[in-house]
Amino acid sequence: MKLRNLVLSLVATTIAIVPFAVTQAQDTKEQFFPALVYRTGPYAAGGSGFWGGMEDYMALMNLRDGGVNGVMLKWEECETAYNSDRGVECYERLKNQGERGATVVHPLSTGITYRLIERATTDKIPLISMGYGRTDASNGKIFPWVFPLITNYWSQNTAKIKYIGMQEGGMENLKGKKIANLHHDSSYGKETRPVLEKQAEMYGFEIRHYPVAHPGLDQKAAWLDISRRYKPDWVILRGWGVMNPTALKEAARTGFSADRIVGVWWSGAEEDVIPAGKAADGYVAAGFHPSGSDFPLIQEILDIVHGAGKGNISPQRVGTIYYNRGIVAGIVTVEAMRTAQAKFGNIVLSGEEMRWGLENLSISAERIAELGADGLMAPLSISCADHEGGGPVKFSRWDAASKQWVEVTDWIPTDKSIVNSMIMDSSMAYASEKGIDPRSGMSMGSDCG
């Protein structure tokens, strides 16, 4: 009996699903965005916050303006749980949906970005890895379809060393200092090791790497070694998800002061510090955008999107770091779409047309103010060769009493002199291994010099 029920229910579900597998034809113009989200697992705070912001921004476009120049924004979620295999599965599932296929993909994971670079290149779908992903993909001549927008990992790292230098009273004082790089043992975590070693050589400081295995709950040995034996002047926390509060708690337990720890922007959200309680007080983290919900744009989202009960995240989390990152991603994506529409007309764009929009994207300070996001992001300009844009970095200190990030620096520009040559070397090595001819002149299109 039981078996029969099981078989019958399986058959019933299959029959129920089949009609849904067929994509229905649509009358309205809809631009399709796959949402590779993760709402479960140790990194759920990042995935749900980012996509909450991004989806809220797209919902604002639909509700307030009736889409972008008449083209509605449509998205479908696919849960990856930050797992690379499932990321590939989600990408393949969603890439052909919508009228002209997926427009852009935000993998929201360095691991998934690596898995998708070649696939997206073959499928001609731009891959936006905003503030993460493969650093040398900033070279648009070698990676035509990958956009590590705003600031890549190596650039961020130069700003971080600059910040540490400022605290030490000048870059020359870095000589002989010891820095520990506590990193998540993944492609994300390992990404900055080469640039740190290069900078250590340049400025004469010592660097030691401490990899922490996923998910990062066990750091006792690493922190004992850092606090008792190595005794560095600074610790760079390159954590992710639950690894961050664990690191701050372990630091406090072993007596390492939180104000000597500098986090990257994937270690600098409210969800990373609140669980650590007092141990996080004074901890400083980088960011390419601040937190806060006082921006007119975010107030408008609260009003129009959340007011209509169409919010994609609980209203308490609106204005947090991850949420605002999603908003910035939404702005960048929609502005690129507008740029492409200006050339190709107000149609549903293909991946190729969207890439043109990204490569000619320019968001000025006036445009940011016009969007109601003054101070939320720095002006950005992308070209065919430069897929990053070289955005500056801001540092904020966590105040555990008021539970707020307090900005401690202005925008600190990154050091392109270090990063550019490294990107060139690394991407050319990739090109020669893969037999890729760099795009140049005519092959980059008439608008790409």
Place this chain on the structure above:
Amino acid sequence: MFYREVGQYKSSYRADQAIFPITNDRIGVMLILIVAFVVPPLSGNQYIMGPILTQLLVFGLAALGLNLLTGYAGQVSLGSGGFMAVGAFGCYNLVLRLPEIPIFIDFILAGLMAAAVGILFGIPSLRIKGFYLAVATLASQFFLLWIFDHVGWFTNYDPAGVASAPTTTLFGSLAEEGGVLGFLAPINVLVSGPNATPEAKYILTLSVVVVLALLAKNLVRGMTGRAWMAIRDFDIAAEIIGIRPLRTKLLAFAISSFYCGVAGALYVFTYVGNADTEAFDLIRSFTILFMIIIGGLGSIMGSFLGAAFIVLLPPFLNILASHFGEGTLSGATLANLELIIFGGSIVFILAVEPQGIARMWQIAKEKLRQWPFPY
């Protein structure tokens, strides 16, 4: 009615010992194989061929490898991820540095490398058993991944430690136009790299898996498999009747690792296209162990059924959720519901049939044989 062996008489030992002694089974398996080789490539659906079927085949093969060791020879191992990594990085380096070798030879060589490493890490099995052995095999997991992480040569000094499959043809560079084996050029299709068609990747994976599964089936029916099962069921008795534990156990480790190694190589070359050590971490080893427990220990088919359950159920639930859930529940609730249902169905299957899905399938066949009568 359609599944009844009445009237099928065997007139030779050969016929009696066939892999599928019942004609209906034989026809069924042939049909499944024909469908598997023909229908997905004809449909041209990349999603079905890539992340669904290729992934299923790759992990089914890895589970089959572990099943030979754990299900047949009774040696619990948590090192499958590590052995997959040996195959993956081994094959990557072979293709990168010796492009002349045809890819299927590379798979075999990568499997042999994994087998050699497997023998090394199988040595403790001569002294320790059960859970203790499982813990001892963890060493391979940590040690191997550490090596691949820290010795840059294995990933060709990639800064992020990612081995990305080079563009490869079926017969290697010698069979290209103008090469020594140039006459093979017309059928020398691309099978890995971004420009290889999903069809080619899928067919290659399927062929490798079918050949290896057939080999495994024959292996466990013969002398080797019987020796493994004797060791599994009562090792002292097995030794007394003349089975050498050293050779038998190490052979099980070697062959199991060979299968895992080939699965790792397929993972990099025909499924994802690239991999770093994250892809072969401890969670992977556990997942493969769960596949064979759910699918059925000591069953070739169970390995694939278990892999199908673990690999396909989450996306299936996710697709269900995205179609039925829109506008009803929040995304977060749906994502967590998916985990709850997945976990619940594992408990359900193991509670209803502790011997796994393969046993369920067997019971279903028994019932079908007598159908429509209850006895």
